[in-house]
Amino acid sequence: MSARVSVFIATSLDGFIARKDGSLDWLDAANETVPPGEDCGYREFMQSVDALVMGRNTFEKVLSFGDWPYGDTAVTVLSRNPISFPDSLPSTVKHSSEDPQTLCKRLSNEGVKHIYVDGGITIQRFLAVGLVDDILITVIPVLLGEGIPLFSPLAQDIPLKHTGTKTFDFGFVQLQYDVNRNA
Amino acid sequence: MSARVSVFIATSLDGFIARKDGSLDWLDAANETVPPGEDCGYREFMQSVDALVMGRNTFEKVLSFGDWPYGDTAVTVLSRNPISFPDSLPSTVKHSSEDPQTLCKRLSNEGVKHIYVDGGITIQRFLAVGLVDDILITVIPVLLGEGIPLFSPLAQDIPLKHTGTKTFDFGFVQLQYDVNRNA
Numbered sequence: 001m002s003a004r005v006s007v008f009i010a011t012s013l014d015g016f017i018a019r020k021d022g023s024l025d026w027l028d029a030a031n032e033t034v035p036p037g038e039d040c041g042y043r044e045f046m047q048s049v050d051a052l053v054m055g056r057n058t059f060e061k062v063l064s065f066g067d068w069p070y071g072d073t074a075v076t077v078l079s080r081n082p083i084s085f086p087d088s089l090p091s092t093v094k095h096s097s098e099d100p101q102t103l104c105k106r107l108s109n110e111g112v113k114h115i116y117v118d119g120g121i122t123i124q125r126f127l128a129v130g131l132v133d134d135i136l137i138t139v140i141p142v143l144l145g146e147g148i149p150l151f152s153p154l155a156q157d158i159p160l161k162h163t164g165t166k167t168f169d170f171g172f173v174q175l176q177y178d179v180n181r182n183a
Numbered sequence: 184m185s186a187r188v189s190v191f192i193a194t195s196l197d198g199f200i201a202r203k204d205g206s207l208d209w210l211d212a213a214n215e216t217v218p219p220g221e222d223c224g225y226r227e228f229m230q231s232v233d234a235l236v237m238g239r240n241t242f243e244k245v246l247s248f249g250d251w252p253y254g255d256t257a258v259t260v261l262s263r264n265p266i267s268f269p270d271s272l273p274s275t276v277k278h279s280s281e282d283p284q285t286l287c288k289r290l291s292n293e294g295v296k297h298i299y300v301d302g303g304i305t306i307q308r309f310l311a312v313g314l315v316d317d318i319l320i321t322v323i324p325v326l327l328g329e330g331i332p333l334f335s336p337l338a339q340d341i342p343l344k345h346t347g348t349k350t351f352d353f354g355f356v357q358l359q360y361d362v363n364r365n366a
Contacts, residue, residue: 150197155328
C-alpha cells in the first residue's frame with residue numbers, strides 16, 4: 001500500500017514560506033507570540049510520521065539551526081548531487097536522487113505509512129505528480145510582499161477538499177485540505 | 184474622519200483572484216457548490232458600504248457579466264485614462280484618476296464612511312500606501328498554479344491582526360484580518 005503523503009507548513013497570508021534569501025525572521029517573530037507549550041499540532045503530527053522528505057535547501061536551513069530536530073526519524077534529503085552529512089547527524093538521515101514516484105514507492109515497500117514532505121520545491125515536485133494526500137497550512141498574520149512561494153505553476157488545477165480549520169488566539173489559522181490524488 | 188477601507192475578495196488557496204486571462208471559471212464552478220441563498224456574507228457587507236472603488240480591469244470584467252450588479256451604490260472606477268460609460272450605467276458610476284490618498288480623502292470629506300476596494304491592482308495600490316483597514320479573503324479549495332495574484336511586492340512587511348475565520352460546509356474558508364494603518 002502506498003504511504004500517505006502530508007504537507008505541514010507555515011506561510012505568510014500572501015503565501016510565502018521564507019523570504020527570498022531563505023530568512024525566517026518573520027516566522028520566528030510570530031512564534032514568539034505563541035504561548036509556551038503550544039506547538040500548533042506539530043508534535044502530534046510528527047508522531048504520526050514514519051519518514052520525512054526534504055530538499056537540499058530545507059536540509060541546509062535545518063542544519064543551520066544547530067541541533068538536529070528530527071531525532072531518529074528517517075529523513076531523506078533529495079538532491080541531484082551527493083551530500084556529505086556531518087558526523088553529528090543520526091544514520092537515519094540519508095541522501096537520495098530518486099524522483100518523487102520512485103522514492104514514494106520504495107519507502108512504501110519498506111513499510112513506511114506516512115511521509116512528511118517539507119520545503120517549497122520538494123512540495124511542488126510532489127504536488128506536480130499527484131503524490132500529495134493532504135496539506136496543512138498554518139497561515140501567519142503578516143504580508144511579506146515577496147519571498148519563496150509555497151506553490152508554483154501546475155499543469156492543471158488541483159481541486160482540494162477542505163477538511164478542517166483551526167484558529168489560535170494569537171492569530172495563526174490552520175487550513176487543512178485533502179488532495180484528490182486522481183483528480 | 185477617514186472612511187474605513189475594506190477588501191472583500193475570493194482567492195484560490197494559492198492566492199489568485201483570476202486566471203492570467205482574467206477568467207473566473209474556477210470561481211464560477213466553485214460557486215455552483217454553494218447552496219441557494221448562501222452568499223457568504225456578501226449582501227451584509229455590501230449594505231455596510233457607501234462607496235466602491237475598482238480599477239479599470241475589474242470594471243470591464245463586471246460590465247462583461249451583463250447586468251450592473253451594484254444598484255446605485257457610488258462606484259469610482261480608477262483609470263489614468265478617460266472612460267466612456269455605457270448609457271445603461273447609473274449616474275452613480277464615476278471615473279477618477281486620483282491616487283488612493285486623494286480619492287479616500289475626497290470621499291471621506293463627502294461623507295463616505297466605508298469604502299470597498301476591489302480588484303488586484305487597486306487593492307495592491309491601497310495596501311502599498313497603508314490605506315486598507317481590513318481584509319476578508321474567501322479561500323476557494325483549489326490550486327490554480329498561476330493567475331492574477333491578490334498580493335504583490337511591498338516596500339515592507341504588513342503585520343495583520345486576525346479577527347475571525349468562518350468555514351462553510353461546501354469548503355470555502357473566510358479569513359478576516361485588520362491591517363494596522365500605522366504599522
